[in-house]
Amino acid sequence: MSMGSTLVSDHKTIATGVWHPPHSNREVPARLVDIGGSLIVVSIEEGEEDRRLVWGIRSDIEISPRVGSIPRRIVFGNESLFETRDNDAIDTYLRGRGEGRSGLIHGLEIVRPRLIGFALAVVVLASVIYRYALPALVEVAVLVTPPVVPEMMSAGTLKTLDQVTFGPSKLPEAEQTAIRDDFARIAVNAQGGASRYHLNFRDGGLIGPNAFALPDGNLVLTDQLVALAGSDKEMITAVLGHEIGHVEYKHSLRQLYTAAGVAGLVLLIAGDVGSGVQDILTQGGGLLALSYSRQAEAQADRRSVELMLTAGKDPAALSRFFDLLETKLDDHGKTSMLSTHPGTPERKQAILDYVRELRAKGDQPSG
Ligand SMILES: [Zn+2]
Structure with a gap:
């Protein structure tokens, strides 16, 4: 066992699935592993266990939103792709990081009513000021202008x-x-x-x-x-x-x-x-x-x-x-x-x- 594989096995596996090398349809059986906020994909192919396939920091990695039971795609910066059907595992991982939503679509639905409410309040306040306070302020300003x-x-x-x-x-x-x-x-x-x-x-x-x-x-x-x-x-x-x-x-x-x-x-x-x-x-x-x-x-x-x-x-x-x-x-x-x-x-x-x-x-x- 190499030093690297020891490290990998010490860390938490998020989900298992397949890995596609960049611009390739080849499928490598693999697991997604969390190492202190970074994500790596390691091979679980027979004879190649724990070989690191790709490594990336979270901000460089795109995780597709949850849409029914469609496999989640985790896209790395080098455009290689990890795919898993274990949607719950990905959600658990995201929640654990405080990214609590299962995806952008979900997130918008949660945020929207609050956002619209806030925007409406600002518009109403602004039009009240415009309609009632502003003309009065303008009159005062005109009066005191030397x-x-x-x-x-x-x-x-x-x-x-x-x-x-x-x-x-x-x-x-x-x-x-x-x-x-x-x-x-x-x-x-x-x-x-x-x-x-x-x-x-x-x-x-x-x-x-x-x-x-x-x-x-x-x-x-x-x-x-x-x-x-x-x-x-x-x-x-x-x-x-x-x-x-x-x-x-x-x-x-x-x-x-x-x-x-x-x-x-x-x-x-x-x-x-x-x-x-x-x-x-x-x-x-x-x-x-x-x-x-x-x-x-x-x-x-x-x-x-x-x-x-x-x-x-x-x-x-x-x-x-x-x-x-x-x-x-x-x-x-x-x-x-x-x-x-x-x-x-x-x-x-x-x-x-x-x-x-x-x-x-x-x-x-x-x-
Ligand atoms: Zn005129």
């Missing part, structure tokens, strides 16, 4: 856009002045007065026809939007009125804080924030990537109607802009105002309804 924050955000955004896509406006001076004058007439009645708002003309470049407000009261109007409006100058003023609404209601700050809150929730659930969310929070240009909520758009639309009406201009002028969006901006895809200002036909109708409502109110005292 003016320097929107100023920095705005300066960063405009600087980024100027580097990436904007160019100096090619609009004739006279046309710029005319638009500025009309704008001043509605801005004077806006929160903070005319001096709170500053109109910037730019060649939109990749962004194309667009108008947007930065949270500090800087508004940007692209040459392409002016060109799109053509002779309808009132429509441009109405669009700027809409943007004033976004500033007054602090929509971009709210949107940003909501995104930050959502990022926090994602972090809580997934343990990681997607890079998209991170971009929104860290890059100045991210302000533009945010689209306002439907509710925010409706508020800004109504503000345009009010400001236009107060200034003695056509309060329904903004609705004409939506006609334009529908007919002319189909091919501008993601950079168009459609993506940052969604929901066109409903909004047009809501504007017309609000105009009627305000006019009816205005008529009442005199009539």
Whole structure:
């Protein structure tokens, strides 16, 4: 007897069966032996008893799950295979190692209800926070934000856009002045007065026809939007009125804080924030990537109607802009105002309804 065979016989036989050498159908009668956590297969073939056929550590060995009375396959790292019909013996061995289940399929059945319950609890908790706590937190955050924050955000955004896509406006001076004058007439009645708002003309470049407000009261109007409006100058003023609404209601700050809150929730659930969310929070240009909520758009639309009406201009002028969006901006895809200002036909109708409502109110005292 050799030293090796003495060692083997000292250790525990798990099960008997047959061993297939790597990539071979040959069957060698063998037994599976546990040596301090490692598994070896030794031959029980006559004249070859206790010859070690293969050795492996548990993590390199795959044990097939128990499926009825189908023989268990124990696959070693060298792709040799031990096969046994003694399913109970394998289960006993696995249980003894704290791998207590008879296989992956069994295991899933045990774990699943608990896992689903946990996942459900997290989702419910997250949606409760999102629905009730987050809006309140956002309001508080907006309230306590010092003016320097929107100023920095705005300066960063405009600087980024100027580097990436904007160019100096090619609009004739006279046309710029005319638009500025009309704008001043509605801005004077806006929160903070005319001096709170500053109109910037730019060649939109990749962004194309667009108008947007930065949270500090800087508004940007692209040459392409002016060109799109053509002779309808009132429509441009109405669009700027809409943007004033976004500033007054602090929509971009709210949107940003909501995104930050959502990022926090994602972090809580997934343990990681997607890079998209991170971009929104860290890059100045991210302000533009945010689209306002439907509710925010409706508020800004109504503000345009009010400001236009107060200034003695056509309060329904903004609705004409939506006609334009529908007919002319189909091919501008993601950079168009459609993506940052969604929901066109409903909004047009809501504007017309609000105009009627305000006019009816205005008529009442005199009539
Ligand atoms: Zn808007």
